[in-house]
Amino acid sequence: MDHAASERKILQAELRWAYLVGAIVLVILGAIVFAAVSMHINPPSNREYLDPKSLHLSGEFTEANLGTHVDRYGQVTTRMITTQFAFVPQCIVVPADRQVTLRFTSPDVIHGILVTGTNVNTMVIPGHVSQVHTVFRKRGDLLMPCHEYCGMGHSQMLATVRVVPPEQFKPGPDGRVDCG
Amino acid sequence: MAPDDFPDDRAPGIGADEEVALEMALREVPRGALALSLVAVTLLMVGWFLLYFAVFLPRGSVG
DSSP states (O other): OOHHHHHHHHHHHHHHHHHHHHHHHHHHHHHHHHHHHHSOBOOOOOOOBOOTTTTTTSSTTSGGGOEEEEOTTOOEEEEEEEETTEEESSEEEEEBTSEEEEEEEOSSSOEEEEOTTSSOEEEEOTTBOEEEEEEBOSOEEEEEEBOSOOSTTGGGOEEEEEEEOGGGOOOOTTSEEOOO | OOGGGOSSSOOTTOOHHHHHHHHHHHHHHHHHHHHHHHHHHHHHHHHHHHHIIIIIGGGOOBO
């Protein structure tokens, strides 16, 4: 076999490999689109801004508004502040099998949260509100650690997400639910 | 050494017999490389889909 024939063979092999890689990329993209369209699994992409210096003084992240709240339409919203080196509040209660909106912000540095055993995972950036919609299927106390190194106490920064059956999720007259 | 010292595209110091042997090797080696690549990529894809179907999708909606 001469060199020209060898070169052609190599080129054919490379082209075949490129087609295979292209097909794999398309299959993976298809799987991502399938998850997004039919299962509603998307990266959280909320864009909201607030002043991190005054979030404890006014607005939705004042102390009285933190934790889980059910509004008059039945929408469950949980607000939480991530700060060096704690979550406020440390424990939140959410109902299983029901849409929940989690809203986070930070007054100091960048933090990150994930809820173990779920796809809830987002960064929390000072000056921004991170929002995640989800439905918790797994019940019980789920660990929620900070997953973005935020300082010397980072490893101690943990919270609990208590997922209770819908019949045990009973908001008070003010619509609030806490770990009690 | 100047390039003109090699009239053909044969590598320096390789005779005609060695050239034939080299061509034979070049025909065989890619098959092994292709088989190895296919095994590696197949394992990678199996691992990816295992995580996708067994871990990612069951963890439910988020957005």
